[in-house]
Amino acid sequence: xxxxxxxxxxxxxxxxxxxxxxxxxxxNGSDNTAVGTEISTGxxxxxxxxxxxxxxxxxxxxxxxxxxxYDDGDPTDILSVIPINPQEAEYxxxxxxxxSGAAPVGNRDVTIHVRDSVTLNPLxxxxxxxxxxxxxxxxxxxxxxxxxxxxxxxxxNYRYSVTALYGYQSVPDTAFVVDGDESITVNLxxxxxxxxxxxxxxxxxxxxxxxxxxxxxxxTVKVQTMPLLQEVEDSALQGGTGKTxxxxxxxxxxxxLVKGSRYVIKVPLWGVSxxxxxxxxxxxxxxxxxIPG
Numbered sequence: 001x002x003x004x005x006x007x008x009x010x011x012x013x014x015x016x017x018x019x020x021x022x023x024x025x026x027x028n029g030s031d032n033t034a035v036g037t038e039i040s041t042g043x044x045x046x047x048x049x050x051x052x053x054x055x056x057x058x059x060x061x062x063x064x065x066x067x068x069x070y071d072d073g074d075p076t077d078i079l080s081v082i083p084i085n086p087q088e089a090e091y092x093x094x095x096x097x098x099x100s101g102a103a104p105v106g107n108r109d110v111t112i113h114v115r116d117s118v119t120l121n122p123l124x125x126x127x128x129x130x131x132x133x134x135x136x137x138x139x140x141x142x143x144x145x146x147x148x149x150x151x152x153x154x155x156x157n158y159r160y161s162v163t164a165l166y167g168y169q170s171v172p173d174t175a176f177v178v179d180g181d182e183s184i185t186v187n188l189x190x191x192x193x194x195x196x197x198x199x200x201x202x203x204x205x206x207x208x209x210x211x212x213x214x215x216x217x218x219x220t221v222k223v224q225t226m227p228l229l230q231e232v233e234d235s236a237l238q239g240g241t242g243k244t245x246x247x248x249x250x251x252x253x254x255x256x257l258v259k260g261s262r263y264v265i266k267v268p269l270w271g272v273s274x275x276x277x278x279x280x281x282x283x284x285x286x287x288x289x290x291i292p293g
Contacts, residue, residue: 009069009080009127009163011050012170013191019043019052021072026084029065029137040072054082066137080163081129083140110151110182112160114143116168117187122147126162126188131173133157153178164188201256204278205286206265208251215251220244222266223255 011018022043026035042055054069069080114123128149130138138158141149155178162171168188176184208216222244245253257263257278265287266273279285 007082008046008051008053009082011052011079012164013050013167015050015079016045018050018071019045022052022054022069022079023072023075024054024056024067024069024082025075026063026067027065032136035063035065038075039067081137081161083129083137108153108155108178108181110153110178111184112143112149112151112162113183113185114147114149114162115185115187117189120187123168123188126164128186129161129163131159131161133159133175135159135173155179160184160186162186162188167191200259203284204255204257205284206245206253206255207286207288208247208253208267209288215247215249217247217249217251219247219251219267219269221247221253221255222268223257224264224266 020043022040024039026039027033028035039056043052044055045052054067063084066084067082068078069082070076070078112128114126114128115121116123122143122145124143124145124147126143126147126149127140128143129140130151130153132138133156139151141151143149157175157177159173159175160171161173164170168190171186171188176182206221208219208221210216243255245255247253259278259280262275262277264273264275274287276287
């Protein structure tokens, strides 16, 4: 017989779009040896925030251990660890949680408090993993509404790790000693938010004049990028066939260009076309287009 498992894990916004590249390797809980070959099926991403669900339906009924999750491109970089400890035989063909089964019992109360490093607010539903000093998985719990995960442990040397929620950085294996009731606070650091800046632009004035040097009023000018001919918007480039501007009473057309980019500037009605590269050393420039009579 075999049992099924469905488990979720968060890798953070820097690890989105990986569902086709994720792999799992089962390992024995007693000696950490690999069990079977790597697993590449059952992964799906929830939203685009680096949170994944893994569904697998072929665990042997006597398996006790954990699954290491990693990117196929770097199997040595373990992204997450999922403990596996199913219920007894009568539950084997039902969907079970990765945290099901009896928790280890010890003579010390150990509480790990997970907080936001800035606000110090508690963070709930955060996975906390306890391992022995040798790295053998011992227990996994999610923090409660108060941001706490409580464990019953014996005196000894252990490691804890915290798999962070979306927007926070995970905490890798950290050694700690139990020699009495323990209270450990883990402050999770939020990923830095990088503002998206507008492209560095130059303002261009295109002056349309006829053969006698007089302004051409009301003519339309189309601006396109090269070679993809994408539309030029006021703040950035967008896909399209180009943006059209109309000359004012002075025959002047103004539009922004991204510095260093190449453009085609057309006056369709008269068949006038020119190619320019937007300058990088000025913020404003002027060009002139001669409109044939």
